[in-house]
Amino acid sequence: MTAFTEVSCPLLTAxxxxxxxxxxxxxxxxxxxxxxxxxxxxxxxxxERLLVAEQLKPxxxxxxxxxxxxxxxxxxxxxxxxxxxxxxxLPVATGVKLQRPDLTVFVVMGDxxxxxxxxxxxxxxxxxxxxxxxxxxxxxxxxxxxxxTSPTTPQGHATNxxxxxxxxxxxxxxxIALGVTNASFxxxxxxxxxxxxxxxxxxxxxxxxxxxxxxxxxxxxYTPGIYQLAVxxxxxxxxxxxxxxxxxxxxERTYKQRLTHDPSxxxxxxxxxxxxxxxxxxxxxxxxxxPKYEDLRRTTTHTAAERLGLLNAELDRYAI
Amino acid sequence: xxxxxxxxxxxxxxxxxxxxxxxxESTVEIVSDSGEGAQKCGQIFGAVSAKMGxxxxxxxxxxxxxxxxxxxxxxASGIRIRVxxxxxxxxxxxxxxxxxxxxxxxxxxxxxxxxASDATILIESKWASHPDDDIQRAWQSALDELSTRHYRLILxxxxxxxxxxxxxxxxxxxxxxxxxLACIYGRDxxxxxxxxxYAFRKKSEEIYAQNVQLLQLGFDWAQAHLDFRVDxxxxxxxxxxxxxxxxxxxxxxxxxxxxxxxAMYPITPATSASHYLGEKFDRFGGILHQAEDEIAxxxxxxxxxxxxxxxxxxxxxxxxxxxxxxxxxxxxxxxPLVIVDVQRGGxxxxxxxxxxxxxxxxxxxxxxxxAPKVVIxxxxxxxxxxxxxxxxxxxxxxxCVVVVxxxxxxxxxxxxxxxxxxxxxxxxxxxxxxxxxxxxxxxxWDPRTGLSRRIIPGQPNGPFTLTGLExxxxxxxxxxxxxxxxxxxxxxxxxxxxxxxxxxxxxxxxESGDLLVVGWGSTKGAIDEAVDRVRVEGGGVSSLHLNFxxxxxxxxxxxxxxFTKVCTVELNYSDEPDAPFITHDNRRxxxxxxxxxxxxxxxxxxxTRVPGEPLRPAAIAEAIRSKLPQVAPAPNAPASARGVA
Numbered sequence: 033m034t035a036f037t038e039v040s041c042p043l044l045t046a047x048x049x050x051x052x053x054x055x056x057x058x059x060x061x062x063x064x065x066x067x068x069x070x071x072x073x074x075x076x077x078x079x080e081r082l083l084v085a086e087q088l089k090p091x092x093x094x095x096x097x098x099x100x101x102x103x104x105x106x107x108x109x110x111x112x113x114x115x116x117x118x119x120x121x122l123p124v125a126t127g128v129k130l131q132r133p134d135l136t137v138f139v140v141m142g143d144x145x146x147x148x149x150x151x152x153x154x155x156x157x158x159x160x161x162x163x164x165x166x167x168x169x170x171x172x173x174x175x176x177x178x179x180x181t182s183p184t185t186p187q188g189h190a191t192n193x194x195x196x197x198x199x200x201x202x203x204x205x206x207x208i209a210l211g212v213t214n215a216s217f218x219x220x221x222x223x224x225x226x227x228x229x230x231x232x233x234x235x236x237x238x239x240x241x242x243x244x245x246x247x248x249x250x251x252x253x254y255t256p257g258i259y260q261l262a263v264x265x266x267x268x269x270x271x272x273x274x275x276x277x278x279x280x281x282x283x284e285r286t287y288k289q290r291l292t293h294d295p296s297x298x299x300x301x302x303x304x305x306x307x308x309x310x311x312x313x314x315x316x317x318x319x320x321x322x323p324k325y326e327d328l329r330r331t332t333t334h335t336a337a338e339r340l341g342l343l344n345a346e347l348d349r350y351a352i
Numbered sequence: 353x354x355x356x357x358x359x360x361x362x363x364x365x366x367x368x369x370x371x372x373x374x375x376x377e378s379t380v381e382i383v384s385d386s387g388e389g390a391q392k393c394g395q396i397f398g399a400v401s402a403k404m405g406x407x408x409x410x411x412x413x414x415x416x417x418x419x420x421x422x423x424x425x426x427x428a429s430g431i432r433i434r435v436x437x438x439x440x441x442x443x444x445x446x447x448x449x450x451x452x453x454x455x456x457x458x459x460x461x462x463x464x465x466x467x468a469s470d471a472t473i474l475i476e477s478k479w480a481s482h483p484d485d486d487i488q489r490a491w492q493s494a495l496d497e498l499s500t501r502h503y504r505l506i507l508x509x510x511x512x513x514x515x516x517x518x519x520x521x522x523x524x525x526x527x528x529x530x531x532x533l534a535c536i537y538g539r540d541x542x543x544x545x546x547x548x549x550y551a552f553r554k555k556s557e558e559i560y561a562q563n564v565q566l567l568q569l570g571f572d573w574a575q576a577h578l579d580f581r582v583d584x585x586x587x588x589x590x591x592x593x594x595x596x597x598x599x600x601x602x603x604x605x606x607x608x609x610x611x612x613x614x615a616m617y618p619i620t621p622a623t624s625a626s627h628y629l630g631e632k633f634d635r636f637g638g639i640l641h642q643a644e645d646e647i648a649x650x651x652x653x654x655x656x657x658x659x660x661x662x663x664x665x666x667x668x669x670x671x672x673x674x675x676x677x678x679x680x681x682x683x684x685x686x687x688p689l690v691i692v693d694v695q696r697g698g699x700x701x702x703x704x705x706x707x708x709x710x711x712x713x714x715x716x717x718x719x720x721x722x723a724p725k726v727v728i729x730x731x732x733x734x735x736x737x738x739x740x741x742x743x744x745x746x747x748x749x750x751x752c753v754v755v756v757x758x759x760x761x762x763x764x765x766x767x768x769x770x771x772x773x774x775x776x777x778x779x780x781x782x783x784x785x786x787x788x789x790x791x792x793x794x795x796x797w798d799p800r801t802g803l804s805r806r807i808i809p810g811q812p813n814g815p816f817t818l819t820g821l822e823x824x825x826x827x828x829x830x831x832x833x834x835x836x837x838x839x840x841x842x843x844x845x846x847x848x849x850x851x852x853x854x855x856x857x858x859x860x861x862x863e864s865g866d867l868l869v870v871g872w873g874s875t876k877g878a879i880d881e882a883v884d885r886v887r888v889e890g891g892g893v894s895s896l897h898l899n900f901x902x903x904x905x906x907x908x909x910x911x912x913x914x915f916t917k918v919c920t921v922e923l924n925y926s927d928e929p930d931a932p933f934i935t936h937d938n939r940r941x942x943x944x945x946x947x948x949x950x951x952x953x954x955x956x957x958x959x960t961r962v963p964g965e966p967l968r969p970a971a972i973a974e975a976i977r978s979k980l981p982q983v984a985p986a987p988n989a990p991a992s993a994r995g996v997a
Contacts, residue, residue, distance in 0.1 A: 106817040112809040113817030123648035127655020156644035352593040
């Protein structure tokens with residue numbers, strides 16, 4: 033809340049300075065209605081922590097989502113939210129950012145949203161590289177519609193639509209993201225490693241471009257087992273560490289498998305994404321210098337009178 | 353059929369002294385293979401005629417392929433320009449003068465019945481003596497086919513002449529043709545050179561200079577060889593006028609309306625409106641965003657509208673179909689949005705370059721669930737401009753989706769109209785960033801009107817989550833029957849409120865009579881002209897044209913009651929009443945006819961066609977005569993009045 037100090041002249045307080053400080057309660061929206069044990073709870077907590085840590089103004093922050101369990105996300109926050117249609121969160125976010133570069137934009141998508149019905153938008157949004165954080169909450173299943181195969185469902189995993197097991201090898205979102213021209217930030221983290229999740233979200237928020245973060249996420253109802261090995265055995269996980277990536281010293285006791293990876297090395301990033309021997313968490317790729325669409329499309333604003341002058345000049349060109 | 357070969361240079365002695373024919377109107381066509389510049393030639397001819405004070409209407413004839421094979425009737429590319437002493441509101445019936453670059457594209461126009469039986473045809477002569485036997489045979493057989501009418505065919509050595517100035521006459525013939533037309537119609541050469549400069553100087557000074565030379569060459573050739581001139585006197589306009597095509601008018605209207613963002617995806621015949629914005633929008637501080645697909649274009653526009661002033665998207669039928677889910681979202685969330693649909697023939701990919709009015713019901717009822725929205729249809733080029741201003745203001749005021757239904761006829765049609773007087777209020781941005789008063793809800797519906805003020809990101813105390821799920825006035829997800837009933841009513845009520853502010857449509861002709869013809873969109877000029885013709889014959893017919901399709905303008909039932917019969921005229925499909933299996937009960941009607949029957953309970957008839965070109969007034973007049981109870985069809989109606997092929 034805005035705080036004013038006692039001053040003698042009322043004019044000094046006519047325009048308030050924004051020295052509000054925000055606490056967790058300033059961001060908490062409706063009580064989350066995800067299933068108990070759903071990884072989305074942990075992600076919501078990490079995001080709220082980020083909002084507090086970065087003191088983001090609720091009215092200047094917009095969470096855009098699609099459709100699916102994870103897309104309920106904006107309802108549980110007290111920022112602006114746009115809970116749109118399935119697969120189309122990224123175009124909406126593009127419109128918000130194009131109209132209002134001053135707003136901080138987060139995009140929350142599930143694996144169906146981002147990698148299936150909205151896959152086309154995903155590729156192009158990464159190429160636009162507008163400054164926003166795009167989160168893929170990947171539980172490798174369609175949960176809201178009750179247990180159908182998604183592109184990231186592991187091969188062989190049985191669902192209601194593919195009861196004999198998923199036919200195809202699972203799609204690897206990190207490989208795809210690293211293949212997109214003008215991609216500038218690609219990272220992977222997991223909801224069951226909260227410290228890493230928070231550190232990755234913070235790096236993503238601070239990135240000057242589109243930060244794509246895949247968050248491995250358990251669905252306790254339909255895919256409880258798929259990340260079980262990685263949850264129980266830290267040695268299955270390899271942390272990608274680097275000063276330009278994500279460093280979480282407190283994790284070093286638990287996660288012994290660490291690999292120093294320079295996030296500016298795109299070829300190495302692609303190799304690491306493609307090798308399926310371990311679950312790798314960290315920043316695969318980062319380049320602060322990629323062109324951003326909102327910078328390329330910056331326009332000058334005119335007063336109504338100036339626009340009127342321009343319009344009259346334009347009509348002159350078509351005058352008889 | 354008289355054929356004249358004027359290939360050799362006449363001496364001074366043999367030069368014909370031209371006969372000047374004075375006419376109240378004349379219709380010209382330039383037809384060519386695709387890529388030979390017929391449209392550019394006709395556009396300049398039309399624009400200069402307008403600038404000289406003539407009434408003008410142009411229609412482009414565009415093949416669906418970019419480069420169809422040369423010398424086939426299906427590949428005919430061209431333009432028709434109808435020039436008059438008074439205002440011209442449609443493309444008319446028959447063409448009086450044709451410049452044809454080969455005989456096959458001419459055949460296409462002949463077969464469509466587009467040419468007057470006494471039309472004068474200036475045709476490229478080289479095909480008559482072409483070394484390829486197949487071409488010579490094709491030429492001869494075309495001449496045989498054309499000889500069924502009394503055309504006057506004049507062979508012109510267009511290429512031979514152009515070759516004196518350039519190596520590749522394919523790119524220059526159009527300017528030679530323009531020169532001939534300038535001579536025949538006495539067009540102002542300075543104005544033509546200005547137009548050529550505007551069109552070509554940005555490419556290169558050299559191309560401009562060459563085009564001006566070609567223009568002069570054509571002019572001089574016609575001066576020396578042609579024995580006729582046509583004089584269509586101009587009426588100096590009484591007020592300042594501008595001249596442009598419908599898509600330019602939509603683009604300029606978007607600038608005048610203060611739009612700052614247009615998201616689109618390329619689609620014929622809508623794209624040229626975006627081309628216009630692509631060139632001009634930056635300077636006005638606007639952004640033309642070419643999205644990755646039609647769906648994303650709608651999404652970007654909605655995201656932008658949600659976060660600021662209302663945004664725009666421009667499309668055509670297939671794109672509209674793809675945007676359907678997003679349109680539903682905009683309706684559900686009351687996010688203002690303006691959609692321009694430049695209609696073409698459908699369904700599916702259909703007739704991409706040809707005009708049709710068959711998206712009306714898709715626009716109105718295309719979304720699953722109840723999705724009330726405003727639909728307006730400009731009928732003239734001038735209305736294309738003003739529709740954008742109206743659309744944006746309604747979208748912002750009523751917090752709703754507004755669809756502007758244009759079509760391929762308006763898109764490329766060029767017509768002069770009174771110069772708009774720009775008004776700052778058109779451009780005002782409803783962009784409030786003040787703190788929201790305590791207690792304000794995201795949907796503070798006025799229970800009578802359904803109107804509410806929207807909250808825009810950035811406003812303190814305003815944060816809420818907008819959702820495409822059904823919601824209460826706090827934007828909280830709510831599925832209960834009571835909430836859905838009330839929210840649906842609030843979204844719908846706004847249309848009734850808007851209707852209460854609209855004026856009843858005016859009637860062209862008498863206020864009562866035997867037959868009332870009802871139309872919408874680009875057919876207005878042709879319908880009114882047809883009605884006037886039949887009224888001169890004594891027919892008790894009037895016409896009424898609708899600009900608002902949703903909500904419908906008030907007073908329709910009362911207006912209809914004053915006529916014995918009501919019939920729509922539309923450019924969309926309906927079953928012929930006397931076709932096999934078709935009965936009064938199962939006949940599928942024109943789209944406006946369905947709408948009017950439902951809203952007025954009047955037994956509205958329809959006469960509709962899908963010819964892939966604008967309706968001709970003579971065809972409409974003939975239909976009117978057949979629908980009028982007591983008046984027999986005129987015995988000497990011209991052949992083209994028997995219906996459009």
